Amino acid sequence: MTILNSAMTEEEKILRRIPFEILILASVIALASLFFFNPLIALLILSGGALSTLSFIWLKQTVTKFLLFGKKKAIKSILALYGIRLVLIIAIFFIIIFFFSRNIIAFVAGFSAMVPVFLAEAVVALSRMKQWKS
Numbered sequence: 001m002t003i004l005n006s007a008m009t010e011e012e013k014i015l016r017r018i019p020f021e022i023l024i025l026a027s028v029i030a031l032a033s034l035f036f037f038n039p040l041i042a043l044l045i046l047s048g049g050a051l052s053t054l055s056f057i058w059l060k061q062t063v064t065k066f067l068l069f070g071k072k073k074a075i076k077s078i079l080a081l082y083g084i085r086l087v088l089i090i091a092i093f094f095i096i097i098f099f100f101s102r103n104i105i106a107f108v109a110g111f112s113a114m115v116p117v118f119l120a121e122a123v124v125a126l127s128r129m130k131q132w133k134s
Contacts, residue, residue, distance in 0.1 A: 048110025
């Protein structure tokens with residue numbers, strides 16, 4: 001039972017750490033971009049990372065909440081909520097494309113900061129699993 005509790009706490013630690021890591025990585029990329037591009041690019045990278053962080057937090061909270069519902073009701077609620085979520089993300093991208101069409105790559109770079117964070121967390125988790133099995 002303690003192994004299960006320690007695994008849950010380790011997973012919970014990782015899930016709490018990921019939003020901060022996304023925001024930190026997006027901030028580092030935004031600061032580095034100040035040396036090569038204008039401040040608007042840095043702001044768009046930072047805002048993309050912030051939106052990615054908020055999206056991850058919202059995803060984590062809603063999945064946790066929906067797991068408490070019955071299976072049939074949870075599926076309907078999840079489909080409705082994620083449909084709305086997808087529309088909101090697309091709307092934000094269209095607003096940025098409309099106002100900052102030449103700088104959309106900067107926003108996407110910030111929004112995509114979650115990919116290297118997930119990759120790093122997966123590598124760390126896999127290395128810990130191999131150490132545990134040895």
